[in-house]
Structure formats: C-alpha cells, structure tokens
Amino acid sequence: KAGVTQTPRYLIKTRGQQVTLSCSPISGHRSVSWYQQTPGQGLQFLFEYFSETQRNKGNFPGRFSGRQFSNSRSEMNVSTLELGDSALYLCASSTNRGGVNSPLHFGNGTRLTVT
Amino acid sequence: AQRVTQPEKLLSVFKGAPVELKCNYSYSGSPELFWYVQYSRQRLQLLLRHISRESIKGFTADLNKGETSFHLKKPFAQEEDSAMYYCALSGSSNTGKLIFGQGTTLQVKP
Numbered sequence: 245k246a247g248v249t250q251t252p253r254y255l256i257k258t259r260g261q262q263v264t265l266s267c268s269p270i271s272g273h274r275s276v277s278w279y280q281q282t283p284g285q286g287l288q289f290l291f292e293y294f295s296e297t298q299r300n301k302g303n304f305p306g307r308f309s310g311r312q313f314s315n316s317r318s319e320m321n322v323s324t325l326e327l328g329d330s331a332l333y334l335c336a337s338s339t340n341r342g343g344v345n346s347p348l349h350f351g352n353g354t355r356l357t358v359t
Numbered sequence: 360a361q362r363v364t365q366p367e368k369l370l371s372v373f374k375g376a377p378v379e380l381k382c383n384y385s386y387s388g389s390p391e392l393f394w395y396v397q398y399s400r401q402r403l404q405l406l407l408r409h410i411s412r413e414s415i416k417g418f419t420a421d422l423n424k425g426e427t428s429f430h431l432k433k434p435f436a437q438e439e440d441s442a443m444y445y446c447a448l449s450g451s452s453n454t455g456k457l458i459f460g461q462g463t464t465l466q467v468k469p
Contacts, residue, residue, distance in 0.1 A: 276455070287462075288459075299455075302456070334403065336403075348395075351402065
C-alpha cells in the first residue's frame, strides 16, 4: 500500500497570502488528522476529519480550516498568513475502527515558510 | 488540562546500556498512551501503545496510573535506536487527536 502522501513538500509564501495543503491518506483509511510541528511548540493537533465531517478541532484560530472529500483526501487552508505560521504541517491517516484507537500513519509533511 | 511531559530533550547512552525515556501525563480520566518514533529521514511512526502490552524492537512501556507515567525502556540500547521519541496521549478512543510531548532525542554512541 502507498503511504500517506502530502503535497507540496515545500512552500514559501508571504504574509497576508493564503495557502492550501493537500493530503492523500492510505487507501481504506477514512480518518485524516492534521498537525502543526514547530521547534517551540512541538506537535500540535489542528483538526481531524472522518467521512467528510470534522470530528475534532484543536486550539487554532479560524484562519486554519480544512475539508475532506468523498475519496477521503483532505486539504487544509490557512488564510491571511502570519510569520508564526511557518512550520512543518503533518497529515496522518488511520482506520479508526470503532472503540479502538488505530495507529496514526504520518506523511512526510509540507514545510511552509512565511516571509 | 491534558498535557504530556517529556523532561529530557536529549538522552545520550552507550551501546549496550539500559535506556529509559521518561513520559509523564496529566489527564482526568483513562487515557490511552502511545510512543511514536522518528528515525533520521523517516516518517513519524507508531512504536508501541499501552493497550497492546507488547515489546517492539526490545522496547517496553508500562502505564503507571498512580504516578501518571508511561516510561519507555530497553535493557540494551543499539545504535539503530538513535531517533526522536514522542510520547502521546489520547483522551478518547476512535480518534485521530493526540496530545504529544515535546520529544526526546535518543543518541546511542558506539
């Protein structure tokens, strides 16, 4: 099986712009979660989508949004970019069978730099 | 508040020495605990989870609810164990939301 694929791998944007990141989960995985990784804050949960519905949300401002398509692929969008949004954005997919926490399978991430 | 604390940023040991990576958590309930590992130039991946009670690559971790700890142990470190290790907590089942610790870099010297 192909692993979790994130595109693009690198992005450079300027303050005020918006950006869209894409994630293709492992085939058969219906849950997609997004994390922000920075040296100062570590790995922080952004949100999770399951069957096209947002199931969980972290403590990030409304500028961060996401969606999931019927084929389980997911996108996250950040509007009005700030310098502090520079980070590695990780996507993870899982099967999440009922009642059991299935392992998260992570992608390689998208490195976003805001100048 | 839910929190995971890994007190050591870096742990350096010699090959063959015992290893213990510390993890303490704060959660008012029955959490599920995990250890994730990231080897150089590889993706973050699950190492083990407390509900499985298994040993992976010689590593074990026991959930101590009294001390709210989930330390990762290995009796004899190998050079290939060098990596970044993250302890993570889930407050409910069937979710992709994990609370991660800051991570500990394990360096195993020859």
